[in-house]
Amino acid sequence: xxxxxxxxxxxxxxxxxxxxxxxxxxxxxxxxxxxxxxxxxxxxxxxxxxxxxxxxxxxxxxxxxxxxxxxxxxxxxxxxxxxxxxxxxxxxxxxxxxxxxxxxxxxxxxxxxxxxxxxxxxxxxxxxxxxxxxxxxxxxxxxxxxxxxxxxxxxx
Amino acid sequence: xxxxxxxxxxxxxxxxxxxxxxxxxxxxxxxxxxxxxxxxxxxxxxxxxxxxxxxxxxxxxxxxxxxxxxxxxxxxxxxxxxxxxxxxxxxxxxxxxxxxxxxxxxxxxxxxxxxxxxxxxxxxxxxxxxxxxxxxxxxxxxxxxxxxxxxxxxxxxxxxxxxxxxxxxxxxxxxxxxxxxxxxxxxxxxxxxxxxxxxxxxxxxxxxxxxxxxxxxxxxxxxxxxxxxxxxxxxxxxxxxxxxxxxxxxxxxxxxxxxxxxxxxxxxxxxxxxxxxxxxxxxxxxxxxxxxxxxxxxxxxxxxxxxxxxxxxxxxxxxxxxxxxxxxxxxxxxxxxxxxxxxxxxxxxxxxxxxxxxxxxxxxxxxxxxxxxxxxxxxxxxxxxxxxxxxxxxxxx
Numbered sequence: 001x002x003x004x005x006x007x008x009x010x011x012x013x014x015x016x017x018x019x020x021x022x023x024x025x026x027x028x029x030x031x032x033x034x035x036x037x038x039x040x041x042x043x044x045x046x047x048x049x050x051x052x053x054x055x056x057x058x059x060x061x062x063x064x065x066x067x068x069x070x071x072x073x074x075x076x077x078x079x080x081x082x083x084x085x086x087x088x089x090x091x092x093x094x095x096x097x098x099x100x101x102x103x104x105x106x107x108x109x110x111x112x113x114x115x116x117x118x119x120x121x122x123x124x125x126x127x128x129x130x131x132x133x134x135x136x137x138x139x140x141x142x143x144x145x146x147x148x149x150x151x152x153x154x155x156x
Numbered sequence: 157x158x159x160x161x162x163x164x165x166x167x168x169x170x171x172x173x174x175x176x177x178x179x180x181x182x183x184x185x186x187x188x189x190x191x192x193x194x195x196x197x198x199x200x201x202x203x204x205x206x207x208x209x210x211x212x213x214x215x216x217x218x219x220x221x222x223x224x225x226x227x228x229x230x231x232x233x234x235x236x237x238x239x240x241x242x243x244x245x246x247x248x249x250x251x252x253x254x255x256x257x258x259x260x261x262x263x264x265x266x267x268x269x270x271x272x273x274x275x276x277x278x279x280x281x282x283x284x285x286x287x288x289x290x291x292x293x294x295x296x297x298x299x300x301x302x303x304x305x306x307x308x309x310x311x312x313x314x315x316x317x318x319x320x321x322x323x324x325x326x327x328x329x330x331x332x333x334x335x336x337x338x339x340x341x342x343x344x345x346x347x348x349x350x351x352x353x354x355x356x357x358x359x360x361x362x363x364x365x366x367x368x369x370x371x372x373x374x375x376x377x378x379x380x381x382x383x384x385x386x387x388x389x390x391x392x393x394x395x396x397x398x399x400x401x402x403x404x405x406x407x408x409x410x411x412x413x414x415x416x417x418x419x420x421x422x423x424x425x426x427x428x429x430x431x432x433x434x435x436x437x438x439x440x441x442x443x444x445x446x447x448x449x450x451x452x453x454x455x456x457x458x459x460x461x462x463x464x465x466x467x468x469x470x471x472x473x474x475x476x477x478x479x480x481x482x483x484x485x486x487x488x489x490x491x492x493x494x495x496x497x498x499x500x501x502x503x504x505x506x507x508x509x510x511x512x513x514x515x516x517x518x519x520x521x522x523x524x525x526x527x528x529x530x531x532x533x534x535x536x537x538x539x540x541x542x543x544x545x546x547x548x549x550x551x552x553x
Binding site for chain 1: 245262296
């Protein structure tokens with residue numbers, strides 16, 4: 001086909017665009033990771049990478065194999081459904097090697113995280129105005145953390 | 157917590173979308189508006205606005221180049237935004253928009269400007285020297301055919317590009333409104349009118365900006381302002397402004413009448429935290445005042461000097477009002493809690509990555525780019541084609 005002489009510059013422009021698009025596609029084929037789209041709209045290899053991350057949480061079943069007493073106390077109180085590591089934080093290292101001291105949670109910070117009075121919490125959920133309620137005493141002076149109802153064990 | 161009143165969910169206390177996200181729709185709005193003004197001349201053959209045709213195109217280009225920068229700065233990892241082009245997700249409006257942006261920049265604006273300036277570029281490439289000559293030579297793409305036949309083809313293709321450009325400009329800016337309008341969790345944003353309101357306000361702001369730039373530039377060049385041109389532009393601005401205002405009022409009346417569960421909370425917000433930016437700046441200063449001023453020029457016979465002053469004032473106010481509108485949409489939508497029980501505050505930082513200084517810089521940057529573009533590709537029509545190279549050559553010395 002012969003391009004009309006007066007339209008040749010337009011074909012140059014079109015050619016420039018074609019070269020641009022082509023080089024984009026070439027660069028793209030190099031940059032986009034091989035495993036992209038293997039399972040979905042993400043890098044397939046990322047699954048293996050994520051699986052290789054160290055585990056931080058051991059899960060309450062693991063804790064209970066060694067701390068059966070605590071599990072026992074807990075199971076009869078209102079905290080039965082609250083996971084060990086929700087309060088103690090991730091303890092996989094301790095569960096693997098008990099000589100690593102997990103430390104004790106600071107109840108002044110911990111308990112109010114769930115129990116400070118707030119309009120956002122469901123009405124029926126037990127909540128207190130911590131300062132007025134505890135008078136500055138640590139919560140565990142009166143509540144046993146694993147079974148917090150006063151009648152159930154009270155102050156240790 | 158400071159600035160928080162009532163109850164906020166923890167993730168609502170601080171705003172994620174800062175002033176940069178306000179700037180972004182403002183800038184793209186100027187692009188779309190400027191382009192639509194240019195297409196008035198090209199497609200609808202409104203001869204009177206011809207003196208601003210090229211200036212409007214260059215303005216659109218200058219602002220379009222800067223448009224993504226606020227978003228890039230907002231991202232903690234700007235380099236990742238490129239991934240959007242490499243592996244776009246078809247269900248993501250933002251990813252698809254990357255292509256709308258690219259399309260608009262490369263296929264519409266650059267091509268249209270190139271076609272329109274080709275004759276000048278070829279002449280400049282012959283009359284200039286040094287690096288300028290090289291630059292113009294590259295821009296000619298090695299073809300110096302500016303015969304009558306070639307220019308006629310350019311003219312026709314350019315017309316077609318503009319024709320495609322109009323829906324593209326609508327798409328470009330409609331998308332911004334679309335993103336906000338489709339966030340169903342946010343009653344302040346979620347409205348199908350949002351894209352339409354954004355487009356019309358974009359037209360107003362773009363037209364106002366080009367008019368101001370034209371008047372300022374003509375002044376600087378000590379040339380007489382073409383009154384027929386600015387009168388026509390002001391008339392269009394007036395009518396589009398009225399449509400824009402009616403749409404916004406329609407949205408408002410609809411919200412008031414519908415009065416859904418969010419209404420009391422939003423109403424309270426408009427009367428407290430947004431009182432200044434929404435009622436004073438956007439509505440009274442930025443919309444009603446310019447509309448009334450422009451109406452005055454339409455119904456009474458005023459002298460040219462008075463008209464010019466009115467145009468400058470009302471265009472500046474319109475820009476303020478439309479910036480306030482973007483502000484109220486973006487910031488306003490994040491000030492109230494989804495529980496409708498509380499409100500937070502936005503405190504703009506000064507010298508941070510998303511602060512005031514950066515936004516000021518981003519507002520000035522397109523003007524600097526425009527200044528460079530105007531130097532390279534003089535848009536002025538008074539100069540005949542023959543005198544352009546002479547003037548450019550004179551500057552080169």
